[in-house]
Amino acid sequence: xKVTVLQDIMSANDKIADKNKDLLDKNNVLAINVMSSxxxxxxxxxxxxxxxxxxxxxxxxxxxxxxxxxxxxKIIKEGVAxxxxxxxxxxxxxxxxxxxxxxxxPLADIDLLFLENVGNLVxxxxxxxxxxxxxxxLSIPEGDDKPFKYPLMFSTVDAVVISKMDYLPVSDFNxxxxxxxxxxxxxxxxxxxxxxKNGDGVADWIKWLETQLKEC
Amino acid sequence: xKVTVLQDIMSANDKIADKNKDLLDKNNVLAINVMSSxxxxxxxxxxxxxxxxxxxxxxxxxxxxxxxxxxxxKIIKEGVAxxxxxxxxxxxxxxxxxxxxxxxxPLADIDLLFLENVGNLVxxxxxxxxxxxxxxxLSIPEGDDKPFKYPLMFSTVDAVVISKMDYLPVSDFNxxxxxxxxxxxxxxxxxxxxxxKNGDGVADWIKWLETQLKEC
Numbered sequence: 001x002k003v004t005v006l007q008d009i010m011s012a013n014d015k016i017a018d019k020n021k022d023l024l025d026k027n028n029v030l031a032i033n034v035m036s037s038x039x040x041x042x043x044x045x046x047x048x049x050x051x052x053x054x055x056x057x058x059x060x061x062x063x064x065x066x067x068x069x070x071x072x073x074k075i076i077k078e079g080v081a082x083x084x085x086x087x088x089x090x091x092x093x094x095x096x097x098x099x100x101x102x103x104x105x106p107l108a109d110i111d112l113l114f115l116e117n118v119g120n121l122v123x124x125x126x127x128x129x130x131x132x133x134x135x136x137x138l139s140i141p142e143g144d145d146k147p148f149k150y151p152l153m154f155s156t157v158d159a160v161v162i163s164k165m166d167y168l169p170v171s172d173f174n175x176x177x178x179x180x181x182x183x184x185x186x187x188x189x190x191x192x193x194x195x196x197k198n199g200d201g202v203a204d205w206i207k208w209l210e211t212q213l214k215e216c
Numbered sequence: 217x218k219v220t221v222l223q224d225i226m227s228a229n230d231k232i233a234d235k236n237k238d239l240l241d242k243n244n245v246l247a248i249n250v251m252s253s254x255x256x257x258x259x260x261x262x263x264x265x266x267x268x269x270x271x272x273x274x275x276x277x278x279x280x281x282x283x284x285x286x287x288x289x290k291i292i293k294e295g296v297a298x299x300x301x302x303x304x305x306x307x308x309x310x311x312x313x314x315x316x317x318x319x320x321x322p323l324a325d326i327d328l329l330f331l332e333n334v335g336n337l338v339x340x341x342x343x344x345x346x347x348x349x350x351x352x353x354l355s356i357p358e359g360d361d362k363p364f365k366y367p368l369m370f371s372t373v374d375a376v377v378i379s380k381m382d383y384l385p386v387s388d389f390n391x392x393x394x395x396x397x398x399x400x401x402x403x404x405x406x407x408x409x410x411x412x413k414n415g416d417g418v419a420d421w422i423k424w425l426e427t428q429l430k431e432c
Contacts, residue, residue, distance in 0.1 A: 037253045038337050038366065039358025066338060068364040089368065091307060091338035119365065121254050122282060122307035122336055141357035141380060142255025148284040149335065150254065152305065164357060170386065 013127055016095035020102060020130025027107035030216040031115060033093075033129060035153065036137035038119030041163040043071045044196045045137065045205075046114050050078045052206050057213065058111045062101045064093040064118050071116060081105070092123035095130055111213060121146065125153040133212060139164040140171050144178040147185060155185040161205065165195040229343055232311035236318060236346025243323035246432040247331060248425075249309075249345055251369065252353035254335030257379040259287045260412045261353065261421075262330050266294045268422050273429065274327045278317045280309040280334050287332060297321070308339035311346055327429060337362065341369040349428060355380040356387050360394040363401060371401040377421065381411040 024031050034042050043063075050059055061082040063072040066089060075082035083101050085093065098115060105113070115131060117124040136157045138146055141164060147154040154160065160182055168175065179191055190208060194201040240247050250258050259279075266275055277298040279288040282305060291298035299317050301309065314331060321329070331347060333340040352373045354362055357380060363370040370376065376398055384391065395407055406424060410417040 037255065037335070037358075038362055039253065039355075065365050067367050070361055070364055089338075089342070091336070118338065119253070120307070120336055120338055122305075122334065123339070126305070139255075139357060141355060141383065142253075145286055146254055148286055149281050151283050167357065167383070167386070170383070 013095045016099050017128040017130040020095055020099050021132065023102060023107065024113070024130065024132065027110070028216060029107050029110050029113050030133070030213050031113040031131040033115045033117060033131040033134040034137070035117045035124045035134065035157070036119060037121050037139070037142055040119070040137040040139040040142065041196060042116050042119070042137055043074060045161065045163065045194065046116060047074060047078060048196045048202055049206065049209065050075070050080050052202070053112070053209070054078070054080060058109055060105055060110045060113050062098070062113065062115045064097070064116060066090070066118060087118060091118055091120050092127050093117050093129055094127045098129040112209070121150040121153050125156055132216065133158045135159040135161060137161045137163045140167040140173045144173045147178070147181045151185060154182050157186070157189065159190040159192065159208070161192045161194055163194055163196070165193050165200055166197045229311045232315050233344040233346040236311055236315050237348065239318060239323065240329070240346065240348065243326070244432060245323050245326050245329050246349070246429050247329040247347040249331045249333060249347040249350040250353070251333045251337070251340045251350065251373070252335060253337050253355070253358055256335070256353040256355040256358065257412060258332050258335070258353055259290060261377060261379065261410065262332060263290060263294060264412045264418055265422065265425065266291070266296050268418070269328070269425070270294070270296060274325055276321055276326045276329050278314070278329065278331045280313070280332060282306070282334060303334060307334055307336050308343050309333050309345055310343045314345040328425070337366040337369050341372055348432065349374045351375040351377060353377045353379045356383040356389045360389045363394070363397045367401060370398050373402070373405065375406040375408065375424070377408045377410055379410050379412070381409050381416055382413045
């Protein structure tokens with residue numbers, strides 16, 4: 001009985017995700033679902049991307065949090081339109097919440113749309129929402145054993161951003177081994193090593209985004 | 217319909233949690249549910265606690281992960297019995313999983329039992345499992361804004377361990393403000409500031425555990 005209900009929910013979710021993707025494609029919007037643990041630097045990466053691209057790319061952001069509008073407030077300060085979704089306790093964004101947010105956005109005037117998901121390495125990976133690209137951040141202080149513990153997330157994303165690289169010298173994170181492990185789980189994954197604090201690696205990330213925008 | 221099913225699940229969970237707590241009380245076992253984001257240092261804190269207490273306290277550990285037995289292997293190396301629960305994709309431990317693990321443990325021979333929950337600041341806070349104490353770790357690199365984003369966890373735990381304090385000098389974490397915020401959300405919460413790496417603050421944590429053991 002419980003299984004049937006869950007299957008129904010997932011199947012309904014996927015149908016809405018497909019509709020979301022059609023809507024984004026029709027409007028030539030590249031949407032990126034940004035996932036990570038709490039505090040890995042999703043908002044910082046999005047803010048830095050806005051600073052570097054806002055003169056040539058029309059960007060908008062949907063912020064999903066259990067509670068608060070802190071992140072949306074930071075985005076709006078950069079002069080970029082942001083919508084806050086409060087999930088009301090739910091640990092992920094589902095296709096229906098994303099659809100409701102898309103309805104409020106002027107999609108014809110947007111090139112690049114970020115959905116900053118709830119900080120969680122588990123549940124967001126289970127829900128397709130209709131974004132063309134799904135990426136995750138893993139910050140150096142979290143440690144290099146995380147792919148073994150959260151395999152679904154690491155094996156299904158299009159890109160892994162290793163964030164807070166400035167912490168590497170004071171940590172025991174084994175970067176070479178970490179990259180080999182995630183490449184083993186996900187052969188087509190792109191890996192970026194970034195410190196928003198000192199700017200290292202951000203240019204590669206921006207270049208990748210620009211390539212994706214051209215292909216969209 | 218969906219709401220009814222969820223209510224049934226939560227009510228069934230709470231009944232099993234009550235049974236688990238009775239069983240622990242009857243056997244004079246103090247059980248502590250340890251929660252945090254991925255990579256905040258749950259395993260390191262448990263390992264350090266084992267090193268400092270294992271000569272005088274009989275400790276056991278239940279490790280919950282989506283996948284892998286890495287953490288249980290580390291605990292067993294310290295000569296302490298550990299059971300691994302693989303939640304098979306589920307983002308938290310529920311009372312039923314905890315009950316199944318308790319059945320496998322020689323409770324009469326245990327004083328202190330840690331349940332290391334799945335790394336997640338959302339869902340584990342929603343499921344009572346029957347432990348007498350529930351604690352969370354928040355590591356300095358995660359940032360001081362987390363109580364606003366994950367209010368249920370911060371407002372319901374008995375103690376918050378601020379971990380990886382050795383990162384404080386290279387971070388912009390506002391410790392005073394963070395402590396005021398969580399005290400505002402949760403007046404009876406105990407706060408510990410700990411670095412397992414350099415040992416700072418570990419003695420206070422051990423002292424608190426010993427007091428809880430006496431009261432158990």
